Amino acid sequence: MTQKVPPGLKKALDSHPCYNEKAHTKFARMHLPVAPRCNIQCNYCNRKYDCSNESRPGVTSEVLTPVEALNKVRMVKREIPELSVVAIAGPGDPLANEESFETMSLVKGEFPELTLCLSTNGLMLPQNLDRIKDLGIGFVTVTINAVDTEVSKDIYQFVKFDGHLYEGKEAAEVLLRQQLAGIKGAIERDILVKANMVLIPDINGDHIPEAVEVLKGLGVYIINILPLIPVEGTAFADQRAPTAKERKELQDRCSGGVKMMRHCKQCRADAIGLLGKDRSQEFTKAACGSSCGPGEAMQISGPKQSDTIAVSSSDGLTVDGGLGNTSTFIIYELRDGDFKEVGRTEINQDMDTPLVGEGHRRRLNMVADQLSEHKAVLVTGAGDLAKEFMENKGVVTVIHHGTVKEGIEKALQMLD
Numbered sequence: 001m002t003q004k005v006p007p008g009l010k011k012a013l014d015s016h017p018c019y020n021e022k023a024h025t026k027f028a029r030m031h032l033p034v035a036p037r038c039n040i041q042c043n044y045c046n047r048k049y050d051c052s053n054e055s056r057p058g059v060t061s062e063v064l065t066p067v068e069a070l071n072k073v074r075m076v077k078r079e080i081p082e083l084s085v086v087a088i089a090g091p092g093d094p095l096a097n098e099e100s101f102e103t104m105s106l107v108k109g110e111f112p113e114l115t116l117c118l119s120t121n122g123l124m125l126p127q128n129l130d131r132i133k134d135l136g137i138g139f140v141t142v143t144i145n146a147v148d149t150e151v152s153k154d155i156y157q158f159v160k161f162d163g164h165l166y167e168g169k170e171a172a173e174v175l176l177r178q179q180l181a182g183i184k185g186a187i188e189r190d191i192l193v194k195a196n197m198v199l200i201p202d203i204n205g206d207h208i209p210e211a212v213e214v215l216k217g218l219g220v221y222i223i224n225i226l227p228l229i230p231v232e233g234t235a236f237a238d239q240r241a242p243t244a245k246e247r248k249e250l251q252d253r254c255s256g257g258v259k260m261m262r263h264c265k266q267c268r269a270d271a272i273g274l275l276g277k278d279r280s281q282e283f284t285k286a287a288c289g290s291s292c293g294p295g296e297a298m299q300i301s302g303p304k305q306s307d308t309i310a311v312s313s314s315d316g317l318t319v320d321g322g323l324g325n326t327s328t329f330i331i332y333e334l335r336d337g338d339f340k341e342v343g344r345t346e347i348n349q350d351m352d353t354p355l356v357g358e359g360h361r362r363r364l365n366m367v368a369d370q371l372s373e374h375k376a377v378l379v380t381g382a383g384d385l386a387k388e389f390m391e392n393k394g395v396v397t398v399i400h401h402g403t404v405k406e407g408i409e410k411a412l413q414m415l416d
Contacts, residue, residue, distance in 0.1 A: 012115040016139060019192060027085070029083070030085070035269075037093070039161065040175060082274075089119040123159065140194075144215070147211045147215075149169050152175070153171070159174050193219075197211065197224065203239070209250070222260070311377075312377070319403070323382035324383065326347065330343075331345055367389070369393070375395070375415060398414055
C-alpha cells in the first residue's frame with residue numbers, strides 16, 4: 001500500500017522533481033556534495049574518480065564544507081529561480097558524515113522555503129530519524145537492493161557498523177535489519193520514503209519483485225528500479241547492465257499498488273538543475289571564482305514553414321513514450337502557423353541493448369540519425385546522452401507530460 005502523503009508535505013511534493021514525475025520538468029534540485037565518507041562498500045560503487053560528462057551516483061567534481069555548500073545554495077538560487085529541493089546524496093553516505101546535519105541546518109535557517117531531502121544506504125537511519133525529523137527533512141531515499149541476505153551478501157563487500165567490520169552474509173544481515181527498521185521508523189514519523197533498487201540482472205533480477213512486495217508492505221511512497229552501471233575498478237565492472245526491455249518489464253510487473261519512478265537520471269552527487277539537464281559544472285569553485293552565473297544558452301532558430309516534429313504518442317492524443325523506448329513516432333508538419341499530422345515514422349529501436357556502454361551509445365546515435373530530419377522530438381523523457389546526440393543532429397528534445405496539443409504548443413515556444 002502506497003504511503004499516504006502527510007498533510008505538511010503535500011505542497012512540497014508538488015514541486016519535488018524526484019518524487020513527483022509531473023514536477024521534474026518545471027522544478028530544479030541541487031545536490032550538495034558534503035558527505036565523502038561511507039560506511040559500506042557496494043560492489044558497484046567507485047567514488048575515486050570523476051569525469052565532468054559522467055552522470056552516476058557517487059560522482060562529484062569537489063567536496064564542499066557546510067559553509068561552502070550554503071554559499072553555493074545562495075548562488076544557485078539567484079541563477080535558477082525554479083530551485084525547489086536541496087538534497088545530500090553523497091558522494092558517500094550522508095548519515096556517515098556529521099557535515100550533512102550541519103549543512104542542512106544552515107540551509108534550513110536561511111532558506112526555509114526550500115524542501116530538504118537526503119539519500120542514504122539506510123545503515124545509520126534508525127538512530128538518526130529524530131534528528132532528520134527535527135531538521136525538517138521530509139523526504140528520504142533508501143537504496144535497498146534486496147530483502148534476502150542470500151542475495152544481498154553478493155552485492156556488498158563489507159559493512160562498518162557500531163565499531164565492527166562485517167563481511168558476507170553477516171554484513172548483509174546487519175544492513176538489512178537497519179534498512180527495514182529505518183524505513184518503518186521514517187514512515188511512522190511522516191517522512192516520505194523512496195526506495196532505490198539497483199537492478200543487477202544476474203544477481204537480484206529475479207528477486208526484485210519479492211523485495212518490492214516487502215517494501216509495499218512497509219508502505220513506501222515510491223520505488224525506483226535503477227539499471228546497474230558497470231564501473232571500472234569495482235567488483236561488478238564485468239557484470240552486465242540490464243536492457244531497457246528487462247527494466248521496463250520489471251517496472252511494469254512491480255507497479256501494482258505502489259508508485260513507480262520512471263524518470264530517474266541516476267544523478268551525480270553534485271547535480272544541479274532540472275532532471276536530465278545537469279548544470280553542476282557551471283557552479284564549481286573553479287568555474288565560479290568569487291561569483292558565478294550560467295553559461296550562454298544554446299541559440300535555436302525559430303520554426304519555419306514545413307518544419308516537422310516527431311511525437312511519441314500511441315494514440316495521437318497524449319505524449320506517452322520516452323526517446324529511448326519509442327519505436328513509432330507521429331509526424332506533425334508546420335503549415336500556416338500550425339502543426340498538422342502528416343504521417344508516421346518507424347524507428348529501429350533495439351530494446352535488448354544494455355542501458356550503458358558502447359552499445360547503448362551506438363543505439364542512441366542511430367536513433368538520432370533516424371530522427372535528424374525533424375526540427376524537434378516530443379517525448380516524456382530522455383537522458384543527457386540521448387539529448388546530446390539529438391542536439392548534435394540539430395534536433396531539439398522537448399520533454400512533456402500531457403496532451404499532444406499542449407506538447408506541440410510547448411515545442412513552438414521553445415523553438416521561437
